[in-house]
Amino acid sequence: xxxxAIAAVLALLLAGCKAPSAKEIKIxxxxxxxxxxKTYGESxxxxxxxxxxxxxxxxxxxxxKIVPVVVDDKNDPTEASNAANLLIHQQKxxxxxxxxxxxxxxxxxxxxxxxxxxxxxxxxTNPKVTVADxxxxxxxxxxxxxxxxxxxxxxxxxxxxxxxxxxxxxxxASNDYSKGIAEYFGDAFKLMGGKVVAYESYGKDDVDFSALxxxxxxxxxxxxxxPDYYNKVGLIARQAGEKGIKATLxxxxxxxxxxxxxxxxxxxxxxxxxxxxxxxxxxxxxVAWVKKYKEKFGQTPDALGTLAYDGTNLMLEAIRKxxxxxxxxxxxxxxxxKGFKGxxxxxxxxxxxxxxxxxxxxxxxxxxxxxxxxxxx
Amino acid sequence: MEVFLQQVVNGLQxxxxxxxxxxxxxxxxxIVRLINFAHGDVFMxxxxxxxxxxxxxxxxxxxxxxxxxxxxxxxAVAMERVAYRPLRGAxxxxxxxxxxxxxxxLEYFTAxxxxxxxxxxxxxxxxxxxxxxxxxxxxxxxxxIIFFVxxxxxxxxxFIVHRTRLGRAMRAVSYDHVTAGLMGVNVDxxxxxxxxxxxxLAGVGGVLYGIAYPQVNTFMxxxxxxxxxxxxxxxxxxxxxxxxxxxxxxxxxxxLTSAYLSSTYRDGIAFLILILxxxxxxxxxxxxSRTEKV
Amino acid sequence: xxxxxxxxxxxxxxxxxxxxxxxLAAAGAVNPYWIQIFQLACITAVSALGLNVIYGFTGxxxxxxxAFYGIGAYxxxxxxxxxxxxxxxxxxxxxxxxGAGAALVAWLVGLPALRLTSDxxxxxxxxxxxxxxxxxxxxxxxxxxxxxxxGMTGIAxxxxxxxxxxxxxxxxxAVRNLIHSSYGRALLSIREDEVAAGSMGIDxxxxxxxxxxxxxxxxxxxxxxxxxxxxxxxxxxxxxFKSVDVLIIVVLGGLGNMSGTLIASFGWIFLLEGLRVILPxxxxxxxxxxxxxxxxxxxxxxxxGLFGIxxxxxxxxxxE
Numbered sequence: 001x002x003x004x005a006i007a008a009v010l011a012l013l014l015a016g017c018k019a020p021s022a023k024e025i026k027i028x029x030x031x032x033x034x035x036x037x038k039t040y041g042e043s044x045x046x047x048x049x050x051x052x053x054x055x056x057x058x059x060x061x062x063x064x065k066i067v068p069v070v071v072d073d074k075n076d077p078t079e080a081s082n083a084a085n086l087l088i089h090q091q092k093x094x095x096x097x098x099x100x101x102x103x104x105x106x107x108x109x110x111x112x113x114x115x116x117x118x119x120x121x122x123x124x125t126n127p128k129v130t131v132a133d134x135x136x137x138x139x140x141x142x143x144x145x146x147x148x149x150x151x152x153x154x155x156x157x158x159x160x161x162x163x164x165x166x167x168x169x170x171x172x173a174s175n176d177y178s179k180g181i182a183e184y185f186g187d188a189f190k191l192m193g194g195k196v197v198a199y200e201s202y203g204k205d206d207v208d209f210s211a212l213x214x215x216x217x218x219x220x221x222x223x224x225x226x227p228d229y230y231n232k233v234g235l236i237a238r239q240a241g242e243k244g245i246k247a248t249l250x251x252x253x254x255x256x257x258x259x260x261x262x263x264x265x266x267x268x269x270x271x272x273x274x275x276x277x278x279x280x281x282x283x284x285x286x287v288a289w290v291k292k293y294k295e296k297f298g299q300t301p302d303a304l305g306t307l308a309y310d311g312t313n314l315m316l317e318a319i320r321k322x323x324x325x326x327x328x329x330x331x332x333x334x335x336x337x338k339g340f341k342g343x344x345x346x347x348x349x350x351x352x353x354x355x356x357x358x359x360x361x362x363x364x365x366x367x368x369x370x371x372x373x374x375x376x377x
Numbered sequence: 378m379e380v381f382l383q384q385v386v387n388g389l390q391x392x393x394x395x396x397x398x399x400x401x402x403x404x405x406x407x408i409v410r411l412i413n414f415a416h417g418d419v420f421m422x423x424x425x426x427x428x429x430x431x432x433x434x435x436x437x438x439x440x441x442x443x444x445x446x447x448x449x450x451x452x453a454v455a456m457e458r459v460a461y462r463p464l465r466g467a468x469x470x471x472x473x474x475x476x477x478x479x480x481x482x483l484e485y486f487t488a489x490x491x492x493x494x495x496x497x498x499x500x501x502x503x504x505x506x507x508x509x510x511x512x513x514x515x516x517x518x519x520x521x522i523i524f525f526v527x528x529x530x531x532x533x534x535x536f537i538v539h540r541t542r543l544g545r546a547m548r549a550v551s552y553d554h555v556t557a558g559l560m561g562v563n564v565d566x567x568x569x570x571x572x573x574x575x576x577x578l579a580g581v582g583g584v585l586y587g588i589a590y591p592q593v594n595t596f597m598x599x600x601x602x603x604x605x606x607x608x609x610x611x612x613x614x615x616x617x618x619x620x621x622x623x624x625x626x627x628x629x630x631x632x633l634t635s636a637y638l639s640s641t642y643r644d645g646i647a648f649l650i651l652i653l654x655x656x657x658x659x660x661x662x663x664x665x666s667r668t669e670k671v
Numbered sequence: 672x673x674x675x676x677x678x679x680x681x682x683x684x685x686x687x688x689x690x691x692x693x694x695l696a697a698a699g700a701v702n703p704y705w706i707q708i709f710q711l712a713c714i715t716a717v718s719a720l721g722l723n724v725i726y727g728f729t730g731x732x733x734x735x736x737x738a739f740y741g742i743g744a745y746x747x748x749x750x751x752x753x754x755x756x757x758x759x760x761x762x763x764x765x766x767x768x769x770g771a772g773a774a775l776v777a778w779l780v781g782l783p784a785l786r787l788t789s790d791x792x793x794x795x796x797x798x799x800x801x802x803x804x805x806x807x808x809x810x811x812x813x814x815x816x817x818x819x820x821x822g823m824t825g826i827a828x829x830x831x832x833x834x835x836x837x838x839x840x841x842x843x844x845a846v847r848n849l850i851h852s853s854y855g856r857a858l859l860s861i862r863e864d865e866v867a868a869g870s871m872g873i874d875x876x877x878x879x880x881x882x883x884x885x886x887x888x889x890x891x892x893x894x895x896x897x898x899x900x901x902x903x904x905x906x907x908x909x910x911x912f913k914s915v916d917v918l919i920i921v922v923l924g925g926l927g928n929m930s931g932t933l934i935a936s937f938g939w940i941f942l943l944e945g946l947r948v949i950l951p952x953x954x955x956x957x958x959x960x961x962x963x964x965x966x967x968x969x970x971x972x973x974x975x976g977l978f979g980i981x982x983x984x985x986x987x988x989x990x991e
Contacts, residue, residue, distance in 0.1 A: 034959045036596050038488055038495035071947065072955045077822070077905045078711075082944060085704040090948075103822055103905045110824075110902055126821055133825035173641050174808045174906065176821040200640040205600035207590035210387035211635040218380055231497035235592055242506055242517060263499040263592055412790070463971055471974035474922045477915060478970065481963035489956060603797075603911070610794045645805035648798035652784070655795055659787050 025064040025325045027052070027315070028087035030080060030098030030108055033072035036204075037101065040229075043305035044100050044122065045070060046297050051312035061319045069093055073104050080104035081111060088115040094325045095119070097312050100304065102126035102176045109140035118318070118331040122311025123304050125150070126176050130353040139331055141353040143311040143342075144276070147177070150252040151184025151227075153274045153359050153375050158223050158250060159192040161373075162272075166197045168221035168247065170212055170236060172228050173201035181227035181252050197221050209236050213243045221247050229254040230302070234263025241267030248272070253359075256303035261367045269367070274359045275303065276344035278371040289343045310342035379513040384636045385629065390520050390589065392628020393527040397582030398605035399612070399620040400534065401575030407551040407615035408571045410469060414476040415456060417602015418483035419576045423449045423583025424500070424593045425493050431501050438503055442526075445580035453576030454569050462565070488595040497594045500587040523585050530578055531621065537574070538617065547571055551615070604631075611651055613664025622662060627651075678844055681985060685840030689833040696832055706832060707900065708944050713835035714896045716936035717842045719920045720929065721889025724846060726918070727927035728855065729882030730862030731785070732793040735800035736890055736917045741807055741909030742776055743769035743891025744898040745817055748826045751899065752816065755827070762829045766838075766895040773891025777884045785879045800911050807906035823904040830900035838896060842889060846929055847986050849885070858882045862927070923969060925976025930983040935976075 029048045032041035052068045055061055069091050073080035080099050087093045088111060096112055096119035099105045105124035109132075112119035120141040121129060127146050130137060158164045167189050171182035179201075186196050197219040200212045213236075216224060224240065224247040226233045233255055240249070241264075249271035256275050260268060277286060289309060293301040301309075318334035319325070338348040347355040361372040398420050405413045423445040430441040460479050464472045487493040508517040538544035546567045549557040558564045586601070587593055604627055612623025630647045638646055654662065696706045722736045747769030755761035784795040811819030818824065849855050857878045860868040869875045898904055920939050924931025942965075946958045969977075 033955050034485060034488070038956075039497065042490075042495060070952060070955065072958065074959070077903055077908060078901060081901050081903070082704075082708065082711075083947070085707055086944075086947065089702040089704040103907065106822055106824060107901065107903045128821065128824055174820050179820050200635075202635075202640060203600075203644055205597075207586075207592065207597075208387070208391045208632075210390065211384055211632040212640055214380060214383050214387065215636060215640075231592060231594075234499065235590060238591065242508070243515070259497065259499060263497075406790075412793075460967055460971070464974055467974035468926075470922055470926065471970050474919055475967050475970045477919065478963040478966035482960065482967065485956075485959040485963065489960070607794055607798070610790060614790060641809055642805055645802040648801045652795050652798045655787060655791055656783050659791060661791070 023060075023064055024067050025061065025095075025319065026067045026069055026091060026093040028069045028071065028091065028093035028096045028098070029312075030071055030073050030083045030087065030096065030104070031100050032075040032104070033070075035074040035076065037075045040100055040123075040302075040304045041072070041075070043302050044098075044308040046293070047301065047305040047308040048097055048312050050292055050296060051309050051316065055316050061316050062323045062325070064319075064325060066316075073099055075101055075104060077103050077107050081107040084108045084111040084115075088112070088117050093117065094327050095315050095319065095330055097122065097308070097315055100124065102129055102180075105129045105142075106132070109137050112139045113137040116331075117327050118315070118334055120311050120315050120334065122307040126180055127354075136352055138335070138353065139327075141314075141334055141349060141355075143314050143344075143347065143355045144307050145253065145274075145357065145359065146354050147180035148184045149377060150274055150359070151181045151186075152188045153361075154225065154250055154252060154272075155185045155188035155192060155194075157272065157274075157361055157375070158225070158248075159189065159194050162223065162248060162250075164194065164223035164248065166195050166219070166221045167223050167225055168198035168216045168219055169196060169200070169225045169227070170198075170209070170216070171201050171226075172204060172232065174204045175228065177254065178228045182225070185225050185227065207235055209239050210243065213240050213245060216240070216247070217243055217245050223248045223250060226251045227254065230257035230260040231263065234260050234268070237264035237268040237271070239267075241265075253303050256369075258300050258302075261364065268364050270364065272361055272363050272372065274375070275362050275369075276307065276357060276359065278360050278362055278369065281371070285341070285343045306343050310344045310347075313342060314340055314347075380636075383514045384632050386514060386516060386520065388629040388632030389625070390523055390628070391631065392625040393523050394582050394586050394589070395601065395605045395608050395627055396621045396624035397527055397530065397578045397585070398601055399609040399624040400531075400617060401579045402606050403609040403612075403614055403617060403620035404547075404571055404575040406609070407617075408547060408554075408568055409461070409465070409472075411461060411472045411476065412606065413461075413572075413575075414473065414602075415480040415483060416575070416579060417598035417600075417605070418480050419449050419453055419456075419598075420579040420583045420586070420601065421593070421595060421598035422452055422483070422487070423580030424587040424597065425487070425583075425595075426580065427584035427587045428498060428500050428593055431503055441503075442581055442584055445584045446577040447580075449576040449580030449583070450573035453572040457569055457572045462568075484595050484599070493595055495595065497592050500591040500593055502588060502591060519589050523589060526581060526585060530581055534574070534578070534617065543567070543570060607648070607651060611654060611661055613661030616661070616663045616665070619661055619663035626654075626662075681844050681847075682837075682840045684985075685836055689836040689840075692832040692836060708940060710830060710832060710835040710900055711897075712937045712940040713839040714830075714893045714900065715917075715920065715940055716839055716933050717896070718890045718893035719917055719924070719932045719936045720842050720846050721886040721893070722917050722921045723886075723924075723927065723929065723932045724849070724858075724889070725883055725886035727921055727925075727932075728850060728862060729858045729879060729886075730865075731879060731883055732789050733796045733883070733886075734793045734911070734914050734918070735780075735796035735798075735803070736887075737909045737911070737913035738800040738803035739773040739777060739887040739890035740894040740897070740913070740917075741803060741904075741906070743773045743894030744904055744909070745807070745810070745823070745894075746772040746891070747895030748823060748898040748904060749814070749816060751829065752826055757827055757829070759829070762834075762899065766892055769895035769898075770888040770892040773894070774884050774888035777887030778880065781880050781883045785876065785883060797911060797914075800914055804906055804910045807909060810906075818904070820906060824902075826898055826902040826904070828899060828902050830896050835896060835900070838892065842892075843929060843933070843986065850929070854878075854881070859927075919966065923966075923976055925978040925980075928976065928978045928980065928982060929986050930981070931976050931978030933983075934978070938977075 031044045071083040073083045102124040105121040125147045172178040251273040253275045255273040321333035322329040347357040359375045362369045401416050426445045426448045430436050460475050488495045508515045546562045550567050608623035608627040609620045612619030634646045635643045695701045725731050747765040750765040808820045810817035920935045924935030
């Protein structure tokens with residue numbers, strides 16, 4: 001049994017090494033299809049599929065048919081590295097979309113850089129994904145906000161529009177999205193003259209926030225900042241409501257999902273969050289996108305999926321602009337993109353490979369997201 | 378002072394849920410010396426059964442509990458037959474690794490879209506939340522339900538273990554299964570029933586958890602399972618009252634550490650406290666020290 | 672002279688393997704993906720050998736092995752990043768420092784913990800593992816370069832094929848010599864029956880400490896190698912589930928069997944990646960459903976592990 005296993009592995013080693021034919025271009029996707037954030041990973045994969053299918057139906061990109069190669073990283077940095085290596089050296093892809101979380105996107109960025117393959121992450125927000133230790137990894141890009149931006153946006157909104165004085169922050173200490181935005185919010189809020197009266201963290205698997213919420217209530221905060229994804233925020237918000245906390249709830253784009261109201265119910269009514277676009281938005285791209293996703297997958301797309309759709313299309317647009325499958329040319333095209341119109345708004349790439357986009361502030365009214373204002377970078 | 382008492386009440390809520398899970402661990406360990414790593418996932422299945430029962434069939438609460446009890450018991454008995462019974466004569470570590478395998482299988486298999494699916498599903502509450510204020514400390518009806526249901530189950534369990542023939546058989550098998558077999562006890566049946574009983578409690582725990590923290594996901598059993606297991610060992614593995622005591626202590630240490638020491642280092646401090654207790658009482662608080670014969 | 676020849680004879684095939692591997696990699700004959708996986712397998716084997724010393728040979732049920740792996744990784748990475756530049760010599764020094772750091776912490780942990788018996792020791796080490804994970808998550812509060820939950824970047828890629836293979840060779844040699852010495856026999860006797868060993872005059876506590884510290888230092892060394900291969904450290908790589916992974920490998924191979932640990936480490940790593948390559952695109956999610964099934968089936972078929980007592984010729988002791 002061992003011998004056949006070795007033979008099988010060797011056969012695949014050699015088989016995987018075929019170069020794509022001239023009319024095809026291989027694009028890789030690294031996403032957590034197993035593991036604790038499988039639901040986000042699937043969202044991203046679904047959106048990638050829609051983007052790739054659309055492009056192929058329209059004749060491919062730059063005259064080449066897109067061959068998608070999807071690999072799973074289980075939301076684990078080691079697996080993400082292995083997956084990136086597989087895509088770059090074994091499958092010989094020309095571009096990569098991924099990964100989804102920052103801890104998996106950072107190893108991908110290192111490998112994309114050393115392998116000279118352009119890569120774009122649609123959802124990882126840690127600044128270190130594109131710039132780390134003072135060095136810009138110029139083959140890596142991202143199409144979403146970075147933590148510092150969102151933290152500041154919400155702090156500014158809380159101070160200058162809502163006139164809040166005392167903020168409480170509850171964040172997940174083991175999640176860099178949560179931790180990062182919490183820090184930037186706290187710093188910005190203090191800089192703008194507010195006071196942070198409670199700054200507490202919880203763990204990844206926590207569901208009982210009563211101890212922390214009791215503390216928040218006792219602190220007298222008038223605004224509670226919850227930088228995390230919708231599934232966690234829903235739980236916290238609900239429990240905050242049960243504890244009788246009257247502070248206004250605010251948060252970043254992780255809130256964006258129809259499931260938020262499902263879990264939190266009334267507790268999150270009146271809360272504000274920053275996002276890339278508003279679903280109220282009657283722009284045809286938004287309406288068409290929601291319809292497309294619903295038809296194919298039976299659910300409304302969440303924020304991560306929508307970002308992935310735009311991120312993939314950004315990469316495809318770069319390939320069209322470069323009109324070649326040469327990774328270096330694709331990279332240059334991607335770096336110089338301006339005025340790209342996606343579902344999540346218009347964006348351009350800045351020098352650090354991060355997307356320049358405006359944010360919108362939405363409020364939950366009557367269980368639905370309602371547009372409040374635009375914030376420009 | 379009131380804030381402190383409020384925190385104690387908070388800690389009791391999670392402590393009681395841990396207790397229901399911890400009992401399953403301790404019972405199975407008591408009878409076959411196996412740490413059933415998959416127990417936390419049985420709890421998860423219970424929560425999902427509750428979810429489907431409420432969402433799709435809109436059944437009344439007592440029926441939901443019964444469904445969860447039967448569903449989980451069946452699952453555990455199946456697990457025991459397929460994965461643990463064949464290894465009863467083998468070194469203990471083999472069963473442990475198999476248990477880990479079963480646990481991973483339950484988590485990843487149920488995450489497939491065709492089974493439960495990977496999302497974080499919201500658990501609809503079968504009733505509205507109301508709370509009472511007793512001298513500035515609020516107590517919710519959910520907490521009340523958790524306390525009563527758990528105490529009821531504990532009472533039932535104590536009754537079964539100490540006042541029925543099955544209970545006597547269970548105690549006999551956990552003491553010496555060879556002799557118990559010679560005395561006419563159907564050891565295989567008793568072991569299966571023990572697994573089933575432990576799982577039934579976990580099933581109840583799963584439904585209660587779903588009601589209290591209305592979100593379920595196929596990985597939700599991992600951390601509570603780990604903490605309940607630790608609680609069972611802390612209280613003295615194999616001891617039923619020990620499991621409850623350990624779980625309540627676990628719940629309190631988590632909550633009070635979060636409230637008064639540091640929420641960031643909470644898990645670290647909670648486990649540190651645990652280790653310190655173990656060092657003082659090396660076989661757990663209510664554990665019996667076994668004399669080892671050479 | 673004979674004492675020196677033994678290590679040389681043992682390490683010779685490893686040196687050859689290291690040289691040929693490095694050559695193949697440089698020539699581009701084998702692609703970097705498989706080279707990296709092979710190195711990961713070597714590193715995992717070193718760590719697993721450590722756990723085998725602790726659990727397989729000394730009988731101590733430790734569920735916190737990944738924490739020591741992490742201590743070694745962060746220590747070596749921090750030293751190398753802050754002071755080492757790209758010096759190979761400093762790299763070796765930082766690896767050894769990582770191993771030493773892990774050994775020191777193991778010693779501190781072992782002092783109170785090793786008085787506990789089996790399942791309770793498991794809980795204590797599990798608890799220690801969780802404490803370390805919390806510390807890793809928040810490490811950036813006291814040492815910003817460690818990154819905490821945001822990860823540690825900027826580590827130089829120093830681990831090469833030669834380093835991984837040679838470290839594996841040296842580890843195997845060390846464990847083999849340890850086991851076939853009177854020290855090793857003391858450890859085995861403690862595993863078999865601690866009370867009897869004690870009444871035979873063996874200072875069980877001292878030997879248990881030795882086994883634990885040595886095993887954890889292997890984990891530390893492996894951690895340092897890992898850090899400089901994957902060049903990114905995140906606390907999630909050093910949590911309880913990683914400790915479970917190593918335990919699975921050691922049990923699969925056969926407790927107390929070095930050859931088994933070696934084969935199981937390579938088998939596990941290559942199985943994980945191999946399934947990724949083999950499974951057709953629509954079935955990617957099944958990878959982690961198949962792996963536990965294979966695990967269960969293997970344990971049911973061979974509860975004593977793949978290898979029982981037999982070792983490869985190189986790893987056997989001298990005939991009595």
